[in-house]
Amino acid sequence: MTSALSIDKLRVAFDEFVALKDVSLEVKPGESFGLVGESGSGKSTLLRAVAGLAPVTGGKVEVNGKPLGAKRDKAFYRQVQMVFQDPYGSLHPRQTVDRLLLEPLDIHGFDDTERRIVRALDEVGLGSSFRFRYSHQLSGGQRQRVAIARALILEPSILLLDEPTSALDASVQAEVLNLLEQVRAARKLTFVMVSHDLAVVTHMCDRLMVMQHGREVELLSSADLAARKVNQDYTRSLLTASEGYRRSA
Amino acid sequence: MSTLLQVEDLRVSFPTRTGLVQAVRGVSFSLGKERLGIVGESGSGKSQTGRAIMGLTAEHAQITAKKLDFNGIDLLKVSTAERRAMRGKRIAMILQDPKYSLNPVMTIGRQIVEALRAHEPVGGAEARRRALEMLAAVQIRDPERVFNLYPHEVSGGMGQRAMIAMMLVAGPELLIADEPTSALDVTVQLEVLGILNRLVAERGMGLIFVSHDLRLVSSFCDRVIVMYAGRIVEELPASRLTEAEHPYTRGLLNCMPKIGADRHPLPVLDRKPEWAL
Ligand SMILES: Nc1ncnc2c1ncn2[C@@H]1O[C@H](COP(=O)(O)OP(=O)(O)OP(=O)(O)O)[C@@H](O)[C@H]1O
Ligand SMILES: Nc1ncnc2c1ncn2[C@@H]1O[C@H](COP(=O)(O)OP(=O)(O)OP(=O)(O)O)[C@@H](O)[C@H]1O
Ligand SMILES: [Mg+2]
Ligand SMILES: [Mg+2]
Numbered sequence: 001m002t003s004a005l006s007i008d009k010l011r012v013a014f015d016e017f018v019a020l021k022d023v024s025l026e027v028k029p030g031e032s033f034g035l036v037g038e039s040g041s042g043k044s045t046l047l048r049a050v051a052g053l054a055p056v057t058g059g060k061v062e063v064n065g066k067p068l069g070a071k072r073d074k075a076f077y078r079q080v081q082m083v084f085q086d087p088y089g090s091l092h093p094r095q096t097v098d099r100l101l102l103e104p105l106d107i108h109g110f111d112d113t114e115r116r117i118v119r120a121l122d123e124v125g126l127g128s129s130f131r132f133r134y135s136h137q138l139s140g141g142q143r144q145r146v147a148i149a150r151a152l153i154l155e156p157s158i159l160l161l162d163e164p165t166s167a168l169d170a171s172v173q174a175e176v177l178n179l180l181e182q183v184r185a186a187r188k189l190t191f192v193m194v195s196h197d198l199a200v201v202t203h204m205c206d207r208l209m210v211m212q213h214g215r216e217v218e219l220l221s222s223a224d225l226a227a228r229k230v231n232q233d234y235t236r237s238l239l240t241a242s243e244g245y246r247r248s249a
Numbered sequence: 250m251s252t253l254l255q256v257e258d259l260r261v262s263f264p265t266r267t268g269l270v271q272a273v274r275g276v277s278f279s280l281g282k283e284r285l286g287i288v289g290e291s292g293s294g295k296s297q298t299g300r301a302i303m304g305l306t307a308e309h310a311q312i313t314a315k316k317l318d319f320n321g322i323d324l325l326k327v328s329t330a331e332r333r334a335m336r337g338k339r340i341a342m343i344l345q346d347p348k349y350s351l352n353p354v355m356t357i358g359r360q361i362v363e364a365l366r367a368h369e370p371v372g373g374a375e376a377r378r379r380a381l382e383m384l385a386a387v388q389i390r391d392p393e394r395v396f397n398l399y400p401h402e403v404s405g406g407m408g409q410r411a412m413i414a415m416m417l418v419a420g421p422e423l424l425i426a427d428e429p430t431s432a433l434d435v436t437v438q439l440e441v442l443g444i445l446n447r448l449v450a451e452r453g454m455g456l457i458f459v460s461h462d463l464r465l466v467s468s469f470c471d472r473v474i475v476m477y478a479g480r481i482v483e484e485l486p487a488s489r490l491t492e493a494e495h496p497y498t499r500g501l502l503n504c505m506p507k508i509g510a511d512r513h514p515l516p517v518l519d520r521k522p523e524w525a526l
Contacts, residue, residue: 171504203513
């Protein structure tokens, strides 16, 4: 079976600083794949490189069996969409929800925009009363739903999610995670999801990669992580740290 | 324990076209040299409570309180100039959105240096040394490189730590940390909490720790305040957060995914109108 996403020895460098050092991974169609690891280890850079937003200096990326060149074309963005790490910065505050959703449809020349916008809002659980609000009038959770609706509206087959819930409180996080699982099942989507919350990653993903210093530390299944069947000390330290702060009395 | 901050019946509201938005509706608490956690859902008024103490509420908002006292200083009466002098030096706040709060056209290092020199007459070399030291303290792996980067060139978690470094460099007596570790991986998160903890234990700093991570708050803080719709609905010792009684707090605890648990879909909150009364 062709992988939905195939990354082979991907390298990204910002001037002399190498942020991603020959990372490889395969994600099957319909799979949900997680990326966890140290802050600054290159997780966002990996997603951004796939989306054509980081300076790739080596390696190969294939989407649904097709190698990607240096530039991403329109057809690529119909297949692959990204939800960015920072929900405050990623949506233009002075645009209405309607405009934000219309823009990608316009760019890709869709004509049934009305039906698609209504459906997208409905899908993320935002009623029509939100359609003409400005994004700065929305709470963090509502904004993140708009960002997800915007990514879904072009009906991509692959969704790259960068910390989609780290800025949300527990109750809104649960709603957004349920929403993501539901659309993934309904549309047979493939996810690559970054999160520093191991509970969120094991809840959402089948397999995951642990990263540190721009490299893979290890690749394992969520079930093995939950059962503490891990091989690397760094992964073990993440698991221990997940238990919370330890008062040294 | 001596009291650092006293808040009594704090109210913050915003006049808008569609009427008055009451963001904070009568919040009271006091803080000593301790770690006080504030949890509560998005929009419940956590940040606005912190901003009011810090003097960062939007101009057009209305603030009232029966008491807003910091070390004997009436924060509602101090002049704008005195406020400015206190901010950063005596009371500091780590704002929720680091990427928004950092200056996009100034390097990380310069921002920390300026934060320090605004409050202490230190020379350039000394300021640079202290800024690098602070970056290393917040576990930035290569302080020299990061010192010269602009905010858009650092990762989410590095921006957040730069913000923390900036707020700690002047050594405040009271620190309001609004979601200070939400973008950090768990091991770095604990290291940053260790720094905050030492400042409380060794220097007697007071800490208000706003977070939506209940597990973290219950393991790190001494006391927790739970907010809902602009009010405090519950206050309890942090270590007993799991024994919370308010259905909102219980609901929050229940909707978090847990490693090894297999709950699809996750339970969500069934909000009751009477919680907001
Ligand atoms: N535009 C840029 N210029 C220079 N360096 C950059 C740039 N973008 C990213 N980097 C560097 O690449 C490294 C990896 O960053 P990245 O954002 O991928 O980390 P991350 O794993 O997503 O971390 P976090 O969990 O904190 O979000 C960092 O050291 C960062 O400083
Ligand atoms: N400038 C403003 N005009 C009108 N309403 C505002 C303004 N700023 C904040 N609010 C409202 O005040 C309420 C409290 O906001 P606050 O930022 O304190 O929430 P929070 O508890 O920090 O939430 P989060 O977890 O999302 O950060 C919200 O309902 C918000 O919409
Ligand atoms: Mg990142
Ligand atoms: Mg807030």
